[in-house]
Amino acid sequence: MIDLLAPKTEIPAGLHLALGAAALLSLLGLWCLLSYGGYVRPDFLATPGQVLLAGWKGVRTGTLFGHIYSSLVVILAGFALASLLAVPLGILMGSFQAVAAVLEPITGFMRYLPVSALIPLLILWIGIGIEQKIAVIFLGTFFQQLILIADVSARVSKDLIDVSYTLGASRAQVVTRVLLPACLPGVMDNLRVTMGWAWTYLVVAELVAANSGLGYMILNAMRGLFTDVILLGIFVIGLLGLLTDLLFKLLRRWLLPWSASF
Amino acid sequence: MAANDAGALAIEQVAVHFQSRAGRSVTALEDITLSIPPRQLAVIVGPSGCGKSTLLRLVAGLNRPSAGRITLDGRPIKGPGAERGMVFQSYTLFPWLTVQRNVEFGPELKGVAAAERGRRAQALLQEVGLAGFEDAYPSQLSGGMMQRVALARALANEPEILLMDEPFGALDSQTRALMQELLLGIWEHHHKTVLFITHDIDEAIFLGDVVHVMTARPGRIKATLPIDLPRPRGPELLTTPAFAALKREVMALLRAEALAAAGPA
Numbered sequence: 001m002i003d004l005l006a007p008k009t010e011i012p013a014g015l016h017l018a019l020g021a022a023a024l025l026s027l028l029g030l031w032c033l034l035s036y037g038g039y040v041r042p043d044f045l046a047t048p049g050q051v052l053l054a055g056w057k058g059v060r061t062g063t064l065f066g067h068i069y070s071s072l073v074v075i076l077a078g079f080a081l082a083s084l085l086a087v088p089l090g091i092l093m094g095s096f097q098a099v100a101a102v103l104e105p106i107t108g109f110m111r112y113l114p115v116s117a118l119i120p121l122l123i124l125w126i127g128i129g130i131e132q133k134i135a136v137i138f139l140g141t142f143f144q145q146l147i148l149i150a151d152v153s154a155r156v157s158k159d160l161i162d163v164s165y166t167l168g169a170s171r172a173q174v175v176t177r178v179l180l181p182a183c184l185p186g187v188m189d190n191l192r193v194t195m196g197w198a199w200t201y202l203v204v205a206e207l208v209a210a211n212s213g214l215g216y217m218i219l220n221a222m223r224g225l226f227t228d229v230i231l232l233g234i235f236v237i238g239l240l241g242l243l244t245d246l247l248f249k250l251l252r253r254w255l256l257p258w259s260a261s262f
Numbered sequence: 263m264a265a266n267d268a269g270a271l272a273i274e275q276v277a278v279h280f281q282s283r284a285g286r287s288v289t290a291l292e293d294i295t296l297s298i299p300p301r302q303l304a305v306i307v308g309p310s311g312c313g314k315s316t317l318l319r320l321v322a323g324l325n326r327p328s329a330g331r332i333t334l335d336g337r338p339i340k341g342p343g344a345e346r347g348m349v350f351q352s353y354t355l356f357p358w359l360t361v362q363r364n365v366e367f368g369p370e371l372k373g374v375a376a377a378e379r380g381r382r383a384q385a386l387l388q389e390v391g392l393a394g395f396e397d398a399y400p401s402q403l404s405g406g407m408m409q410r411v412a413l414a415r416a417l418a419n420e421p422e423i424l425l426m427d428e429p430f431g432a433l434d435s436q437t438r439a440l441m442q443e444l445l446l447g448i449w450e451h452h453h454k455t456v457l458f459i460t461h462d463i464d465e466a467i468f469l470g471d472v473v474h475v476m477t478a479r480p481g482r483i484k485a486t487l488p489i490d491l492p493r494p495r496g497p498e499l500l501t502t503p504a505f506a507a508l509k510r511e512v513m514a515l516l517r518a519e520a521l522a523a524a525g526p527a
């Protein structure tokens with residue numbers, strides 16, 4: 001007897017999958033009902049068929065791939081830059097009080113700023129080219145990464161550090177041979193989480209003076225009330241987000257086979 | 263191998279005061295004087311919070327005394343060093359290294375050649391009963407197995423003294439009893455100086471050549487009892503009258519301290 005109402009009780013994998021599929025299918029059913037049933041005007045909500053058609057058109061003409069490529073460049077460049085800086089800084093910040101003392105006031109302030117509030121300054125300072133879009137992704141992820149990774153570093157057990165000293169490690173060796181590898185699983189987990197957040201900044205990044213990209217495609221479609229294209233853009237972003245998440249999951253399993261949690 | 267008379271530890275009038283962030287000063291240790299001859303297995307028992315770990319960390323060089331001095335074979339201790347191996351209560355294996363690489367960690371830092379440190383690790387793993395687990399990762403081991411690797415890792419540096427801070431404290435009682443016998447076997451083979459800390463009276467008497475009983479905080483040495491029980495020791499020792507008599511003695515000493523540590527009822 002499966003007790004669905006008992007908290008923290010395992011349910012069979014099959015049931016888990018079935019529940020998820022049921023939720024998706026009901027949503028799809030509701031969409032079909034509203035759009036095909038004529039309950040909602042077409043310029044409010046395109047039908048699934050229209051969205052598929054828009055997708056097929058984008059694939060056939062290649063414009064969809066152009067948009068995907070532009071967005072990937074912006075997301076990956078912004079995310080990579082942020083990670084490259086945030087990982088080492090965060091590890092130092094979590095384990096060296098002096099670094100934390102320097103960085104804490106700045107990150108504490110910046111982490112709550114909506115990135116969109118910075119766009120006017122970004123335009124003034126670095127213009128409206130691709131740099132500005134990359135900067136939006138960078139600012140959206142960097143400070144969050146810094147705080148999360150500092151926390152990972154701060155949680156590395158003091159005994160692990162101390163035992164390394166008693167085994168003859170120097171300070172530099174403790175950092176490179178113990179602190180760094182000890183942080184890796186947490187770093188990977190948080191990169192995965194913040195990669196998801198980077199995707200959520202895409203439309204904001206392509207708000208200004210873009211002429212390609214999925215965010216741009218969505219914004220542009222809004223002017224003509226092309227809800228099929230808007231929905232297409234949303235689905236593609238969601239799928240790409242899912243894909244990068246999966247890649248991170250596999251990467252972690254491949255790079256860190258010794259750390260069991262998935 | 264270290265010379266036969268290496269590993270003489272002298273702790274002279276050591277005190278430790280901790281400064282809390284609020285500026286309050288807490289005296290953790292007061293006027294500790296201990297002399298541990300080479301190859302002795304010395305045990306310190308005391309109520310929790312009395313400063314046992316602090317004392318061991320001073321010897322390891324991880325903390326500095328506020329007063330007094332500590333020497334190993336006449337050399338003052340200035341910081342951590344590979345000639346003083348330590349085993350912690352918490353599990354401190356490097357999770358990203360295999361069992362074998364964990365044991366090789368110290369020798370590798372020292373620049374010992376791969377073949378030699380591999381041979382040393384193999385021999386030690388054999389000795390702690392973990393032959394066949396060389397390629398396992400720590401996450402695949404039980405608590406007792408992890409502490410055996412930690413012991414092998416500390417020994418791989420061929421230290422003059424082994425410092426053990428309640429190393430079996432997190433293990434279930436059956437495993438703990440096995441680990442105590444394993445430690446005695448290893449100690450009888452390597453014959454290093456061992457400074458072992460515990461709050462378990464049975465463990466203290468079963469292992470020690472001598473048991474130092476500490477007072478509640480601020481920790482001082484309250485009494486020193488030589489344990490003249492025959493070696494090699496086995497589990498049957500625990501039921502002998504001589505063991506029981508020593509246990510009663512240590513219990514009486516500690517009970518007063520436990521009451522003091524608990525504060526007014």
Ligand SMILES: Nc1ncnc2c1ncn2[C@@H]1O[C@H](COP(=O)(O)OP(=O)(O)O)[C@@H](O)[C@H]1O
Nearest residue numbers: 280281290309310311312313314315316317479
């Ligand atoms: N780094 C520290 N800063 C301040 N107080 C400390 C520090 N380390 C230990 N203490 C205090 O010193 C006392 C002794 O601690 P400890 O040596 O860990 O005791 P034990 O190992 O006997 O349980 C405790 O009251 C503890 O709170």
Ligand SMILES: [Mg+2]
Nearest residue numbers: 314315316427
């Ligand atoms: Mg302790």
